Amino acid sequence: MAWRALGKKGICASLTKALAVTSRDTIASVSKCGFEDSARALSVSVRYLHGHCYTTAFQGADEDLEFLAKRRLVRCFHASPGLLAKRGGGRDDDAIGVKSSRREKSQKGKFSKRKKETRPPVETPYVPPKLKRAAKSLPDKTIEIFEGMTILELAKRCGESTATIQNIIINVGEKADSEFDALSVDIAELVAMEVGVNVRRLLSEEGSQxxxxxxxxxxxxxxxxxxxxxxxxxxxxxxxxxxxxxxxxxxxxxxxxxxxxxxxxxxxxxxxxxxxxxxxxxxxxxxxxxxxxxxxxxxxxxxxxxxxxxxxxxxxxxxxxxxxxxxxxxxxxxxxxxxxxxxxxxxxxxxxxxxxxxxxxxxxxxxxxxxxxxxxxxxxxxxRIDGPAQAYVVEARVDKGRGPLATAIIKGGTLVCGQHVVVGAEWGRIRSIRDMARKMIPQATPAMPVEIEGLKGLPMAGDDIVVVGSEERARMLSEGRKRKIEKDRLMKIEEERQKMVEESQKTSEEEENEDVDVEEKVKRVEVPIIVKADVRGTVQAVSDALKSLDSPQVFVKVIHAGVGPVSQSDVDMAQACGACIVGFNVQDPPASVSRSASQAKIQIKLHRIIYHLLEDIGNFIVEKAPGTLETQIAGEAQVLNIWELKGRSKAKGPDVKIAGCRVMDGRLTRSATFILLRSGETVFEGSCTSLKREQQDVEAVGKGNECGLVIKDWFDFQVGDVVQCLEKVKRKPKFISSESGAVRIEC
The missing domain is CATH 3.40.50.300 (P-loop containing nucleotide triphosphate hydrolases)
Structure with missing residues (x-):
């Protein structure tokens, strides 16, 4: 009742003076190191009174008091006791002797729900945030693009938002004001490559002749x-x-x-x-x-x-x-x-x-x-006759005087000298166009096979030729394609590495589960090869043919494949990798290169016919193969008589039985393993402890000769038994060529 009579202003005035004196006295009585405890002691009394803050209580205090006010009180001055009660922060009014009125305790009327009992808080288990799944690359997804397609349509086909597509377009230096803006086919391809999507250009025939x-x-x-x-x-x-x-x-x-x-x-x-x-x-x-x-x-x-x-x-x-x-x-x-x-x-x-x-x-x-x-x-x-041309490269080669050359067939439009083109990942400005009779022509129309000159690099056979408007656009498109090719190459390497790791783990687990003889384990040998040929098509053909010669014993690895004759850089690479150089339809290397290869003991194999090349490399691979150990019957003998040695001294060992045999086929070797057959069935397998001929120890007995044989731990010979001599022989794989030209290594 006293709180109601005094009123709000009276309470504020009384407490202001009391709190100020209490604060100064308390802070003065403690050292600077005790500010933390002092702040906690005063926090309840100086914080709040029904939402009013009392910063005036600290006026006139020294720097220590200002430090206390700033660090411990300022951040709490805008909360009232009611708000603190809702947050479960304790009852500050009870701490300073202020009790809540009955009206404050029941503001919802007589039909209000009874408050639940206060229970100790239960700690919520930590739930880690869900990580966003990384965006998968889409090297296998291919979309169709064409001249004049809108940003919205490109975004739908790529599976991206229009904002993402617009940002990429701005980054490549183009305007993207609206999602309905039309794009050139070159910009559409650049955007698609940035989001990791393959593209296929559609020939536009609208408004063309x-x-x-x-x-x-x-x-x-x-x-x-x-x-x-x-x-x-x-x-x-x-x-x-x-x-x-x-x-x-x-x-x-x-x-x-x-x-x-x-x-x-x-x-x-x-x-x-x-x-x-x-x-x-x-x-x-x-x-x-x-x-x-x-x-x-x-x-x-x-x-x-x-x-x-x-x-x-x-x-x-x-x-x-x-x-x-x-x-x-x-x-x-x-x-x-x-x-x-x-x-x-x-x-x-x-x-x-x-x-x-x-x-x-x-x-x-x-x-x-x-x-x-x-x-x-x-x-x-x-x-389509008019407009920019689109062509297809059927072959590519390097000419010593003219540089990279591409043989192409025009699919649409007209190809004109002086135009900037992008061929696969290469670009250039066409210097000349020649027909198949090697005559220079100013332009090429659909279905014409031509040879173009002026590219900066050698394209791949099968690449498309695209005409662009400027050198800057050609260079930009070429660089974008090269980045994508390199990205795909690295992804492929990573996939192959992961696959090799999984296969290695699987093999090691199988070997642990099975008892495998160490001598019978076949190690796979790697044969590195450098391929050089006259044109891109034959480079690919020879490389694929050599890779087809892989076998369980030999792994053919083409570490480099290029167009042109064998050079000094090829010899240096072969020396660093221990590789063999294969040249197909290329000129003989210069004398200096041949001499350098001879000094480094690098083999250079040159051929002009694919039959001879594959046969030569096949035999070379067979020589490099480690081979497999196989058990075969080296000889066979028949037991004709049996002798038994009894009463031997302990120093000479126990009694033994000697089988008098005649070698019927092959030869018997003392170091080999012997199998005893009786009525066609194997009854024992063991090693030979003694092999004699005419009372002389021998290492081997040939066909038609008689000998005495002692097998370790076997004493039950019978006349008519057959003894087989088993030897482990290393067998090399075979190079096999069919009439159709297909080749393989058979292990």
Whole structure:
């Protein structure tokens, strides 16, 4: 009741004076080190009174008092006792002798709920925050981009927000005012590469001049079935006679003028098994595939592979049955074989045309020409003539005087000298364009095979050629592609490393669980190889062929592959890695390079025919293989008589039984393991303790000779038993080559 009578102002005035005196006296009575305890002692009394702060209580105090006020009191001055009570901070009013009124205790009326009993706080278990899952890279995701697509559409296809796409666009130096802004196809590709998405450019044909174009025809088939000879007959040339080994080892492109006046662009692909990637590239860029099958050989492995490439690329096939002039020719058998492989011929109710030809006698060539032109007419082949060109690299090489050169086929638009282009991860400004007759031309139109010059680096076979507006844009796009290629390469290395670690752990666990003889464990040997070839396509083909020679005993590792002759840097790299250098279709290295390689004991193997190269490297790998230890029967003998030595002294050992044997096959060796067979079943296996011939100790006994044999811990010989001598022999793997050109190492 006294609190109510005094009133709020009176209480404030009384307490202000009391608190000020108490604070000064308390602080003066303690040292500076006791500020913490003093603050805690005064904290309740000087903090609050119904929400009013009392900073005036400390006016006139010394620096220590100011320190106390700042460090211990200021941060609490804006809280009232009611608020502190709600936070569970204790009853400050009770501490200073102030009791809450009855009205304050029950503000909700008589029907208010009874307060729950105060219980000791229970500590909440710590729950770690959920970490955001790291964004997965999307190297396998491919989106389609085109000229004029909006930021919003690009964001949806990439799976990113429009804000993220806009930030990337601004970072590359372009404007991004609205999500409906149109983007160039180059900027769209740069943005997609930044978010880790592969792209496929769509040819824009809106508002362009569309005209008919010549067909692009790829000739495919098995090796030695007459593909190049057939093209020579059409071109009236003799290219096949000039090729090394009489086989095609490059992807050739040329235009053939037909008797009707029309022109067809032909791609000649190799038939050897090692050039599978070249055949796949030919099928990817072509309109029609001419499948050449020899009438005497029939369907062969590379014939089936060529069919698979054409089907996967959704390209129509025209079958040319060649060598029909040979006595052993059987075209009907070839047709049945093709039908059995799922190729529906016209004669059997399908849509695949079949033409019987002969490249030697030049018979049936007019029918083949008509079939190709008819197929092209049914496909209604047209292309955009004006606007920037888009082309496809079928081959790339380095010329000593002209630098990197790319052989390409124009898919759309017109390629003009002086334009800036991006080819794969390389860029440049076109200095010259040449046709397949090596004549310089000012521009190239669709379906034309041309050779372009002016690139800064050597592109990969299969890269697309894209025309850009400026050197800056070309350089930016090239650098972005290189970054993505390097990122993908590092990811692949990490995946392979992780896979090797898992396989190593699995192998070690299996070896721990199983009792494996240490001598029988085969260590896998690594054979490092440096590959040099004349063009990009053969570099890839040779590298893939060498990698296919991997075996459980030998791991072929291509540490470097490049275009051009063997150089001093290749020798230095081989010396550092202990590698062998393989050159295919390249010139002999300079004398200084050969001398340096000889001094460093580096082997340089040069070949111009893929058969010889694979055979040479295969034998080289077999020599490097450690081989496997195998147990084989070295000899066999029959027990003819038995002697027993009894009454021997303890120093000479216990009684023994000697088997008198005759060697029937091979030879018996004292250091080998012996097996005793009785009635065709093994009854004992052990080592030899004594082998004598005519009372003389010997190490081996050959076929037809008689000997005395003692086997350790065996005393139950019987006449007629068969003794086999087992020896461990190291067996090397074998190099095997099939008729189709496929090679492997058989362990």
């Amino acid at each position: 569309i005209l008919p174009r010549p067909p692009v025809v790829t000739v495919m088939g098995h090796v030695d079935h007459g593909k190049t000879s057939l093209l020579d007959a059409l071109r009236q040339t003799s290219l096949a006679a000039k090729e090394a080994g009489g086989i095609t080892q490059h992807l050739g492109a040329f235009v053939v003028g037909m008797q009707s006046g029309a022109s067809i662009t032909f791609l000649d692909t190799p038939g050897h098994a090692a050039f599978s990637a070249m055949r796949a590239r030919g099928a990817a860029v072509t309109d029609v595939v001419v499948l050449v099958v020899a009438a005497d050989d029939g369907v062969m492995p590379q014939t089936l592979e060529a069919m698979a490439h054409a089907v996967s690329a959704n390209v129509p096939i025209v079958v040319a049955i060649n060598k029909c002039d040979k006595p052993a020719a059987n075209p009907e058998r070839v047709k049945v074989q093709l039908a059995s492989e799922g190729l529906l011929l016209e004669e059997m109710g399908g849509d695949v045309q079949v033409v019987e030809v002969s490249a030697v006698s030049k018979s049936g060539l007019d029918r083949l020409e008509d079939a190709l032109l008819l197929q092209a007419e049914m496909m209604d082949l047209k292309a």
